[in-house]
Amino acid sequence: MTDATFPDLRDGSAVTPGAAWGAVLSMSLCVAMLIASEFMPVSLLTPMAEGLGASEGQTGQAISVSGFFAVAASLMVTTLAGRLNRKWVLVAMTALMLLSLVMVAAAPNFLVLMGARALLGICVGGFWALAAAVMMRLVPAEDLPRALALMYGGQAIAAAFAAPLGSYLGEIIGWRGVFWALVPIVAANLVWHIVALPSLPARGRQDLGAMLGLLRRPHFRRGLIAATFSWGSAFTMFTYLRPFLEQVTGADVTVLSALLLVLGCAGFLGTWASGRMVGANVAPLLALPALVMGGGTLALVLVGGSLAATALILAAWGAMNTAMSVIWMAWMSRNVDDAPEAGGSLMVAAIQSSILLGAVIGGLLLDAISVEATFLGSAALAAVAVAIAGNGRRLTRPA
Structure with missing residues (x-):
């Protein structure tokens, strides 16, 4: 990386x-x-x-x-x-x-x-x-x-x-x-x-006041919302991935473990690639995670019965899942560098809120309709994230 x-989250205090x-x-x-x-x-x-x-x-x-x-x-x-x-x-x-x-x-x-x-x-x-x-x-x-x-x-x-x-x-x-x-x-x-x-x-x-100050900045507020929907989409899908693989793909425990390993190992590739992909201008990349992962989730609904197709989609999804962290952390470091600790606390809160959002929405759709409905809900959240992020310019600090 x-x-x-x-x-750079330094607060001016001496290091060991x-x-x-x-x-x-x-x-x-x-x-x-x-x-x-x-x-x-x-x-x-x-x-x-x-x-x-x-x-x-x-x-x-x-x-x-x-x-x-x-x-x-x-x-x-x-x-x-x-x-x-x-x-x-x-x-x-x-x-x-x-x-x-x-x-x-x-x-x-x-x-x-x-x-x-x-x-x-x-x-x-x-x-x-x-x-x-x-x-x-x-x-x-x-x-x-x-x-x-x-x-x-x-x-x-x-x-x-x-x-x-x-x-x-x-x-x-x-x-x-x-x-x-x-x-x-x-x-x-x-x-x-x-x-x-x-x-x-x-x-x-x-300083709680610093966090409130950041939330008053339109570019940061929009970015935080886009990040929340991006992670919300991811967790709506990921939380209920096992029921999907069992019911739609027909995976037994051995195949399920192999597919989850494919998804996880692809994350190493995503971390490596994103560290080189993120350049001076991170704005155009902000919509990419939701676009790729939301598209992959939608594709699973369509072709999830094929084991080979599912494995390929999960590999792409897993790689982008880890890249998402790098992309959004780079955005935060370059747009709230005057209040990094407050920005970091708000980012942690946004990601954890998305876990809550994704698990609740996905669970309700699963129990009320089907696991396919859960995945469609995930794709819908991804679409909202892409719409908010756009080309990323409105999420970056004015020059």
Whole structure:
């Protein structure tokens, strides 16, 4: 990835002399576990629904509820924890993830599952709101792009392998066994945080006024809305991908795991390509993710019965899914560089809102009509995102 991939989120505070790479790797593992924990229900949706006596649409709300609490946490955590040492805030967030996994694995009913996912949402939103600022204090300025690449590498690995492994292992040890398998890894990560993270005293509160100021800027507000619809479209499709592949493509567990692996591995290509594709002018690329992914989702409705066609479409979809993060992060870094931390918090909130939007809309359409209707809803959200983004000029800061 190039340096342009990452926003300059510095707040003027001094960084740690020398690079604390052990702490960076601990953060990367935490990212991987967060992504795996948050989206594991996607690959286990059908057996989880059966095990808890709920519909697939209801169980899909396990993702939406984590998104709801992640939105709140992303906007509030730096204010509420303003005077607390950031090391112990991150340790607490990881402990919440551990508790959430235990609750999900042992959940006797749907209500306990929702409570566990709410705890995970707090962890997700709080961690991502603090992650970039903490990373800036772990390494010198010249090492920041490399450190961020390692952190996002944890995300890419989880996105590539969590879903297919979850689907495959779920057939062998059951969906509860999959979540129990994550518990010792997160417990080890918690201990690693305590050992590797240096003391990180608070250096000021998050300014809510800065976030409100950004929302008053028309170009940023339009971009945030377009990003929300882009991710909303993606999660409407992705959350309910397993029911589609089972019902329309006719995939058994082995084929399902292979297709999810194709989708995930294509994400590495998308990350690599987008780091080179994003140049000085990112505006023309803003509509591209929704256009490609929305078109691919619509194509699945038309030709999803063909295994070969489905695999090709999922590969393109997976590549653009990771490229979307790079494209929109580059947009943010170049259009709100005077208030980067506030912009970062709002972007996290927008993405998590889109998870909530996508899971809710998709679940309602699935239960009320069909999984094809869910995918058509995803394509419709993508069309809205493309319409708002346009050629990107109205989403960029006036010269």
